[in-house]
Amino acid sequence: MIPYSAPIQDMRFVLNEVVGMDRVSSLPGYEDATPDMVDAILDEANKLASNVLAPINFSGDQEGAVLENGVVRTPKGFKEAYRQYQEGGWNSVPFDPEHGGQGLPWTVAMAVQEMWQSANMSFALCSMLNQGAVEALTEHGSDDLKSIYLGKLISGEWTGTMNLTEPQAGSDLAAIRTKAVRENGHYRISGQKIYITYGEHDFTDNIIHMVLARLNDAPPGIKGISLFVVPKFLVNPDGSLGDRNDLRCVSLEHKLGIHASPTAVMAFGDNDGAIGYLVGEENRGIEYMFTMMNNARMGVGLQGVAISERAYQQARDYAKGRVQSRDMTDAKGEPVAIIRHPDVRRMLMTMRSQTEAARALTYYAVSALDIAKKHPDPAEAAKGQAMADLLTPVVKAWSTDLGVENASIGIQVHGGMGFIEETGAAQHLRDARITPIYEGTNGIQANDLVFRKVVRDGGAAAGVLFAEMRGTVEALKHLPGDDMAAISIGLGKAVDALEKATTWLVENGKRVPQAAASGAAHYLKMFGITTGGFLMARAAMAAQQGQADPNADQRFLDAKLITARFFADQFLPQAASLLTPITEGHLTVTALSEDQF
Numbered sequence: 104m105i106p107y108s109a110p111i112q113d114m115r116f117v118l119n120e121v122v123g124m125d126r127v128s129s130l131p132g133y134e135d136a137t138p139d140m141v142d143a144i145l146d147e148a149n150k151l152a153s154n155v156l157a158p159i160n161f162s163g164d165q166e167g168a169v170l171e172n173g174v175v176r177t178p179k180g181f182k183e184a185y186r187q188y189q190e191g192g193w194n195s196v197p198f199d200p201e202h203g204g205q206g207l208p209w210t211v212a213m214a215v216q217e218m219w220q221s222a223n224m225s226f227a228l229c230s231m232l233n234q235g236a237v238e239a240l241t242e243h244g245s246d247d248l249k250s251i252y253l254g255k256l257i258s259g260e261w262t263g264t265m266n267l268t269e270p271q272a273g274s275d276l277a278a279i280r281t282k283a284v285r286e287n288g289h290y291r292i293s294g295q296k297i298y299i300t301y302g303e304h305d306f307t308d309n310i311i312h313m314v315l316a317r318l319n320d321a322p323p324g325i326k327g328i329s330l331f332v333v334p335k336f337l338v339n340p341d342g343s344l345g346d347r348n349d350l351r352c353v354s355l356e357h358k359l360g361i362h363a364s365p366t367a368v369m370a371f372g373d374n375d376g377a378i379g380y381l382v383g384e385e386n387r388g389i390e391y392m393f394t395m396m397n398n399a400r401m402g403v404g405l406q407g408v409a410i411s412e413r414a415y416q417q418a419r420d421y422a423k424g425r426v427q428s429r430d431m432t433d434a435k436g437e438p439v440a441i442i443r444h445p446d447v448r449r450m451l452m453t454m455r456s457q458t459e460a461a462r463a464l465t466y467y468a469v470s471a472l473d474i475a476k477k478h479p480d481p482a483e484a485a486k487g488q489a490m491a492d493l494l495t496p497v498v499k500a501w502s503t504d505l506g507v508e509n510a511s512i513g514i515q516v517h518g519g520m521g522f523i524e525e526t527g528a529a530q531h532l533r534d535a536r537i538t539p540i541y542e543g544t545n546g547i548q549a550n551d552l553v554f555r556k557v558v559r560d561g562g563a564a565a566g567v568l569f570a571e572m573r574g575t576v577e578a579l580k581h582l583p584g585d586d587m588a589a590i591s592i593g594l595g596k597a598v599d600a601l602e603k604a605t606t607w608l609v610e611n612g613k614r615v616p617q618a619a620a621s622g623a624a625h626y627l628k629m630f631g632i633t634t635g636g637f638l639m640a641r642a643a644m645a646a647q648q649g650q651a652d653p654n655a656d657q658r659f660l661d662a663k664l665i666t667a668r669f670f671a672d673q674f675l676p677q678a679a680s681l682l683t684p685i686t687e688g689h690l691t692v693t694a695l696s697e698d699q700f
Contacts, residue, residue: 105420105527107157107413109149109218112659113459115142118214120645121463121638122470127208130477136208144196144207148215151191155184156222161527163225163363164534168304170355175303175365181226185259185306188219194230194259198237202253210470213405217462220409224534225363229262229301231402235395236263236313239330243383243391251338252311262307265395266296266314266333266369274547276315276389277324281371283316283331283379292316292333292379293372295353298541302367303335303352309344310335313395314371314379315388322386330388331379333371349377360533397495399542401472404498405465406538407506411458414513414531418454421517421526422447441516450516454509456670459642460635461502467638468494489564493556494634496548501631503538504545510535549623552630558612558619562605569605572598572637579640582647586668590640593671597633597678604629604685621689629681636675643667 118124118141128136159180166178188194197212198204219227237256240248255261272278281294292314296302303310312333321327337345349372356366371377383391422442430439441447471494474487510532514521521528539545557565576598579591604626612619646663649655 105417107222107416108153110412111145111149114145114214117463117466121641122210122466127210127470127473130473131479132206132477133208136211141211144211144215148218151187152218152222155187156219156226159184160223161530164530167362168355168365170352173351175352176305178363181363182305184226189259195257198257199241203257208473210466210473213466213469217405217409220406221413224406225361228364229306232265232300233263235265235398236311238398239313239391239395242394248332248380252332256311260307261309261311262301263311263313264299264302266299266312267392268297269295270297274544279315279317281316283318283329290331290379290381291372291376292331293376296369299367299369301365302369304365315392318385325389327386328388329385330382330391332382333377333379337378349374359536361537396542400495400499401469403538403542404502407502408458408461408465410506410531410535411454411461411509414510415454415458417528418513418516419451422451447516450512452669454512456666457505457509459666460639460670461505463638463642464635465498465502468498493564496552497627497631497634500545500548500627506535506538546624549627550620552627553608553619553623554612557605557608562609565605569598569602575637575640586664589668590643590671593675594636594640597636597675600679600682601629601633604682607686617693618689621692622685625681625684629678632674632678636670639667639670
């Protein structure tokens with residue numbers, strides 16, 4: 104497999120020139136996130152990603168995680184890699200210093216986590232789920248729970264999981280049957296959970312499960328679900344590990360991809376019931392779960408970016424080395440590297456531009472989350488939260504769809520060798536394919552965007568973003584060059600279409616929800632393309648401005664301009680083409696009767 108190296112130059116450019124890292128680092132508590140500090144963090148993270156995690160990605164896929172006599176063993180090198188990750192303090196980057204975290208912005212943490220996910224997605228899933236557990240406990244846990252669990256979860260000495268769904272429930276969590284019974288200050292938990300990432304493993308001595316369960320006297324449906332901390336080993340008053348709790352890994356799923364990541368079926372309470380501790384208040388588990396879920400959804404969107412980048416790097420390097428056929432401009436010449444062929448270049452530019460757009464979108468959305476968490480003005484914090492909420496389903500769904508698409512294109516660049524496992528190109532597609540499914544399918548994300556994020560507030564949050572897009576369109580008009588003019592025209596037309604689609608959804612979403620839902624996936628794609636194009640336009644403006652500096656990396660800035668123009672030419676026109684499917688598609692989506700399928 105071709106080696107991985109993080110695209111640090113592009114990461115820095117997006118952070119500093121597109122997102123505005125100075126805006127984030129000026130927030131109270133984030134003052135340590137200076138440019139020098141961020142640069143040093145990215146450089147060190149790249150060393151771990153490229154030298155430790157990437158080399159065991161392919162071998163881990165081939166070996167897989169195995170369950171033997173109730174014990175899960177991860178592939179060769181994974182446990183040792185986790186020790187380096189944990190001892191390096193990487194797990195603690197974005198968390199509260201009160202509990203041992205480094206207190207750095209989530210924007211920086213996401214850039215670092217992109218490297219883990221690109222280098223070795225199966226490995227990085229463990230820490231991604233752990234951070235969701237940390238967020239839930241930080242926001243909703245009692246002081247006692249925080250004092251017992253947060254420090255070791257943040258340090259990575261222990262890891263956390265999310266135990267949500269069950270065989271009969273799927274995405275409908277109202278149907279879960281896991282039971283909780285009150286008992287002397289704690290609860291007894293019994294039931295089965297499926298699809299539990301790193302539900303059992305050999306990285307750490309203890310695993311802290313965040314479990315949704317229902318009390319016998321709870322209201323029906325999602326209003327009667329509570330959230331519990333259920334540790335693998337109980338914790339003694341002095342912090343040492345006590346007895347093994349009544350829970351076990353029943354089996355590991357056999358999956359299309361992410362083979363090195365143990366996806367467990369977990370059984371709770373086969374004997375007396377697993378001891379659990381209530382998080383927050385009874386019957387508010389769904390509310391608390393969304394703290395974990397939204398964190399994970401942003402992380403999964405980042406996986407789409409990461410897999411796109413890994414697949415792009417592999418396809419690019421293969422195309423530079425694979426010699427086949429003559430150059431079209433020299434019919435009598437010798438065969439050349441396939442990167443000289445226009446269609447291969449089209450594929451590589453597609454992968455590159457979409458990856459850069461998705462990266463910018465993800466970092467931009469996470470920066471809004473940092474503003475929500477840290478801005479001293481409540482009104483500005485609320486604006487940040489509204490923007491983060493609006494963009495979370497777009498980050499999750501659009502980026503993961505692109506991850507699958509770009510991984511598939513990467514195989515195409517390899518030709519027949521892409522279909523052969525030994526090149527490693529196929530692994531990226533197999534690993535990527537789960538990302539549009541877990542943490543809420545992309546259809547669920549589309550409905551979330553339409554009904555909860557747009558229709559519910561009458562398009563108010565979206566309108567704030569559209570106004571920012573319009574400002575960029577106008578700014579582009581006053582800049583020299585054909586590239587800026589083309590980007591301005593393309594972005595303007597895309598924003599026009601997105602505003603029309605949004606107006607239609609606001610007017611019809613409550614009145615005819617089935618019609619709005621029929622076009623929701625198209626709307627989310629339109630939203631992703633347009634917002635990605637908006638941020639690529641900002642990148643182009645920054646690149647053009649940067650070219651005035653004779654000491655700047657002119658080749659890098661020139662490539663940014665070309666890539667932004669490519670995105671504007673190739674993808675922004677797709678936004679307008681989605682308007683009819685959004686507003687009229689329901690006429691045929693819902694037309695057939697069930698027996699006609």
